[in-house]
Amino acid sequence: TTASPPHIALLPSAGMGHLTPFLRLASMLSSRSCTVTLITASPSVSAAESSHVSFFLSQHPQVKHIEFQVIPSNPYSNPTTDDPFFLQFEATNRAVHLLYPSLASASPPLSAIFSDFAVASSFAPVAADLGVPNYIISTTSCKFFCVMAYLPVLLSDPSSFSSGLSEVNIPGITPLPLPSIPPPFKNPNHLFTSLIATSAQALSKAKGILMNTFDDFEPETLAAINSGRVLDNLPPILPIGPLETFEPKKEQDQSYLPWLDSQPAESVVYVSFGSRTAMSSAQIRELSKGLERSGYRFLWVLKTSKVDKDDKEELKDLLEESFLDRTKNKGRVVKGWVSQQDILEHPAIGGFLNHCGWNSVMEAARKGVLMLAWPQHGDQSVNAEVLEKAGLGIWERKWGWGREGLVSGEEIGKKIVELMEDEKLRGLARKVGENARKATGIGGKSEKVLTEVLEYLEQ
Numbered sequence: 001t002t003a004s005p006p007h008i009a010l011l012p013s014a015g016m017g018h019l020t021p022f023l024r025l026a027s028m029l030s031s032r033s034c035t036v037t038l039i040t041a042s043p044s045v046s047a048a049e050s051s052h053v054s055f056f057l058s059q060h061p062q063v064k065h066i067e068f069q070v071i072p073s074n075p076y077s078n079p080t081t082d083d084p085f086f087l088q089f090e091a092t093n094r095a096v097h098l099l100y101p102s103l104a105s106a107s108p109p110l111s112a113i114f115s116d117f118a119v120a121s122s123f124a125p126v127a128a129d130l131g132v133p134n135y136i137i138s139t140t141s142c143k144f145f146c147v148m149a150y151l152p153v154l155l156s157d158p159s160s161f162s163s164g165l166s167e168v169n170i171p172g173i174t175p176l177p178l179p180s181i182p183p184p185f186k187n188p189n190h191l192f193t194s195l196i197a198t199s200a201q202a203l204s205k206a207k208g209i210l211m212n213t214f215d216d217f218e219p220e221t222l223a224a225i226n227s228g229r230v231l232d233n234l235p236p237i238l239p240i241g242p243l244e245t246f247e248p249k250k251e252q253d254q255s256y257l258p259w260l261d262s263q264p265a266e267s268v269v270y271v272s273f274g275s276r277t278a279m280s281s282a283q284i285r286e287l288s289k290g291l292e293r294s295g296y297r298f299l300w301v302l303k304t305s306k307v308d309k310d311d312k313e314e315l316k317d318l319l320e321e322s323f324l325d326r327t328k329n330k331g332r333v334v335k336g337w338v339s340q341q342d343i344l345e346h347p348a349i350g351g352f353l354n355h356c357g358w359n360s361v362m363e364a365a366r367k368g369v370l371m372l373a374w375p376q377h378g379d380q381s382v383n384a385e386v387l388e389k390a391g392l393g394i395w396e397r398k399w400g401w402g403r404e405g406l407v408s409g410e411e412i413g414k415k416i417v418e419l420m421e422d423e424k425l426r427g428l429a430r431k432v433g434e435n436a437r438k439a440t441g442i443g444g445k446s447e448k449v450l451t452e453v454l455e456y457l458e459q
């Protein structure tokens with residue numbers, strides 16, 4: 001009999017940064033004739049997640065959907081954090097075993113499970129009971145993945161993160177400056193830390209780790225981890241990025257588009273700090289001063305709360321009316337969800353001031369858009385270092401999260417000018433874009449890796 005394409009069940013975890021790469025992969029698998037089952041936890045944390053899942057399903061009627069209920073964590077039982085996304089990771093881990101019956105009766109039978117790193121440890125036994133391979137999807141840089149994979153070792157030595165050290169050493173990879181380590185990792189009891197450490201311990205049971213990165217972007221780190229220098233019990237790391245985007249949601253605010261269309265090529269700085277960063281109002285004011293001082297055109301997506309449902313402030317309460325007035329020909333400030341992939345593809349965009357969420361970095365890499373890195377939390381400082389090394393932009397280390405006081409408008413303005421005027425760097429960023437497109441094109445390195453996985457899974 002001839003082999004038929006695999007049936008793959010995908011389980012993302014909470015937050016747009018996690019959902020987005022799963023939807024992209026689901027779309028790619030589906031267009032390669034796989035049967036795809038998307039599993040989502042309900043209720044979701046943000047409105048963006050539920051609306052993107054609905055939209056995705058309406059665009060991909062052939063994708064099957066399993067929605068399962070999670071019982072939200074009691075915030076009082078986790079005194080180390082009130083982050084709703086971390087609490088949802090925990091709640092999802094508690095509930096995934098309930099998926100066994102529906103997955104066991106899947107038709108055609110499942111060929112594999114692709115699950116998010118943050119829920120992998122609880123899903124691994126389900127995959128084992130089903131008798132199918134479990135692939136883990138990592139939604140961050142390979143370098144930060146190394147930090148997470150090595151975390152149990154770091155936690156076993158209380159001096160790993162001692163403030164007397166300037167860097168953290170992980171075998172095989174370049175040392176990490178101590179300030180790049182997410183602060184929760186210094187507390188072994190922190191919910192996020194214990195979740196990551198538990199997931200890390202389950203890595204060796206996975207068939208492979210699929211990663212949204214590409215060989216030319218992180219060559220040394222990928223070589224180190226795949227040769228067993230970081231840890232000797234990891235399955236193969238499979239770089240398949242940058243993941244292809246699919247038709248985005250159209251009903252969102254696009255009022256900035258006509259304005260963007262009329263700006264000169266590569267003249268506009270796009271400013272966004274992702275879906276989970278709430279900047280203080282004082283820092284927002286400094287940023288507005290910085291943008292104005294730089295003299296460059298800008299498109300700024302402004303968010304003021306960690307979860308979109310809580311974002312109720314109006315532009316006029318956040319920014320001085322005189323700023324909005326003075327800059328009305330130079331820039332646009334938008335509240336609410338935008339289509340970032342469309343913006344990054346727009347010829348008028350010449351730079352990207354960003355927090356370095358990994359999806360944003362990969363989206364900029366695909367288009368060769370020059371970045372000014374301003375990490376805010378989590379994996380973002382490590383990601384910032386990675387993109388700078390790859391030639392995609394610059395990272396101002398002094399703006400890090402350990403800093404006391406605000407980053408002033410003057411500093412921000414100067415850095416934007418430095419970024420936008422560096423033609424050499426712009427050339428390097430363009431080259432990153434070419435390499436990214438080569439990797440995902442036919443016969444490219446990332447494309448080949450995915451093809452091999454799917455061939456292996458054919459039934």
Ligand code: BUP
Pocket residue numbers: 015016017018020272273274275276277301336337338339340341356357358359360361363378
């Ligand atoms: Br905000 C915003 N439009 O308005 P990251 C984000 N995005 O398309 P994060 C929009 O959401 P984590 C908006 O293009 C990216 O694909 C953006 O993921 C898109 O950062 C995704 O960049 C956001 O990884 O998540 O949201 O901070 O902390 O998990 O990295």
